Amino acid sequence: MPVTLNILLDHFPLVSYAPKKENPKFLGIKMLSCHSSRLSPDYLYVCNFTKAVKISQSFPNLYLLCPRDGLQEYVADNALRRVIMFDGKINYDSFFRFKEVFKTFKEWESNMQRSLIAGRGLQDLLDISENIIDSHIAVVDSGFNLLAYTQHTECEAPLILGLLTQNPRANHKLRYLNLSWESWSQMPIIIIGTIQDNRNYIHALKVLNNIAGNPVLVVLTCHCRQLTKGQYDKFSILLAKLSCSINTLGTPSTPSFQLVTYSHGNVEN
Structure with missing residues (x-):
């Protein structure tokens, strides 16, 4: 089940630079690797802020989740387009918390589907x-x-x-x-x-x-x-x-x- 940006904003104290009235749906969340060649707007990608600024220029429709750092003050607003900020660091614990939300909604979808099939x-x-x-x-x-x-x-x-x-x-x-x-x-x-x-x-x-x-x-x-x-x-x-x-x-x-x-x-x- 896709999870909307609005749902994520309810679960976490995020700062979103999404275009006005845009509420994307994400199938999941992934770490952005240096070797990532196929990037889909259906997923939310986690990376540091420096990489987010660079990747957003090549993939303007991609949503990127990254921790705040001092670079934010020196970057033009258009470079922040579709960037979502969170307080903290990129580590297993922070990634796991976001991953759990997607897992919860996937289980919700599966349970409702089984209920419907069973009538x-x-x-x-x-x-x-x-x-x-x-x-x-x-x-x-x-x-x-x-x-x-x-x-x-x-x-x-x-x-x-x-x-x-x-x-x-x-x-x-x-x-x-x-x-x-x-x-x-x-x-x-x-x-x-x-x-x-x-x-x-x-x-x-x-x-x-x-x-x-x-x-x-x-x-x-x-x-x-x-x-x-x-x-x-x-x-x-x-x-x-x-x-x-x-x-x-x-x-x-x-x-x-x-x-x-x-x-x-x-x-x-």
């Missing part, structure tokens, strides 16, 4: 994904019957508590969602916004349609009060698998939706 359903996909997503997720049908949710991630948002407990005091929120369902089901987008009820909570919502005409609503709630771009990318990956689950009987297929972003409210950038 284990929505709850199993959420169980597999809970530690990766690190936010509360609930899946409901068009009658707002709870189909699956992240059982070990607490959420105090009134909207979600209403879905999980059918709290009468949250009925006005459920009625609002019910009125919105029809319009949301016609939009191929994720809606990101804030719902204010004593506190601010950020929710990402997506209606997934299936060939049987039984759509489901997936609601992600950020318990950290902020939805990062990396969280958005991870949620998009999970949505693709949930769409496969409701559209097939255990056989993965191409997602039946297109992910387009509409932002509203207190969302990062």
